Amino acid sequence: MxxxxxxxxxxxxxxxxxxxxxxxxxxxxxxxxxxxxxxxxxxxxxxxxxxxxxxxxxxxxxxxxxxxxxxxxxxxxxxxxxxxxHAPQNEVAPAPPRYETERITSEPRRPNWTAAMVAAIVAVVGFVGFTVVGGGGSGGKAGSEADATTTATATGHPATTSSPQSNNAPTASPTDTGSVIAAAPPGKVTVKVSAVGGASWILATDHNGKQLFQSSLRDGDSQTWTDDKKIKLVVGNAGAVQLFVNGKDLGPAGGKGQVVRLTYTPGDPTQG
Known part of the structure; x- marks a missing residue:
């Protein structure tokens, strides 16, 4: 051609x-x-x-x-x-079209209230633990008496203290658990917490997750809650908290400075 x-x-x-x-x-x-x-x-x-x-x-x-x-x-x-x-000399080949990458914008992140609550709990527990540990050095006698009270509660035996009038005549300080909490109503769960020998932070919720209590208990303070199905607890400085569930004395919630999570239902533990 x-x-x-x-x-x-x-x-x-x-x-x-x-x-x-x-x-x-x-x-x-x-x-x-x-x-x-x-x-x-x-x-x-x-x-x-x-x-x-x-x-x-x-x-x-x-x-x-x-x-x-x-x-x-x-x-x-x-x-x-x-x-x-058709083609002029030295024509520069056109560059292939460039497409702008679609920008993906993320939705604003919602506040993580669960993480914030956990952080607050950790901060409060750390403060309470520091207070408990630091308070032990302020007075040897006061610290010894607090330790004796906690030990007696944990073992279930009455603590003995020396009378100022006579160092050789120890007197017993029994814990009266019979009248601490009334029997739980039938088909319900009843929980009572008492701060004994120190302060503690408590969070209590019912079976729907509704908050029943969230605060610190000072030494000698108590709180009681009743629910149809379940009561959940988060306890800071568990060694300073005495538990009474469905009419039964369960003793300390845990060890000193320890954070524990507990759940109780009707009949658990059985009334005693």
Missing amino acids: SIGNSPSPDDPSVGRALAQARVAAGLSVDEVSSTTRVRVPILQAIERDDFSRCGGDVYARGHIRNIARVVGVDPEPLVARYAAE
């Missing part, structure tokens, strides 16, 4: 040469499009010598080569003719 400046029946243009070769090969535009992956509208425009839809000189040359190979003609003379007629 000769290359000329003006198309003629014997010397067709690039687009016409591709169209004639396609027809001669018995191929439809759709079949060529499926093989070359060049869209049908672009193929039809190229066969009319309209290369404006190719997206640039580089893409037009690539389309011409792919179509020529499929329809069975030598692509190089057609590419050379296209370059002579």
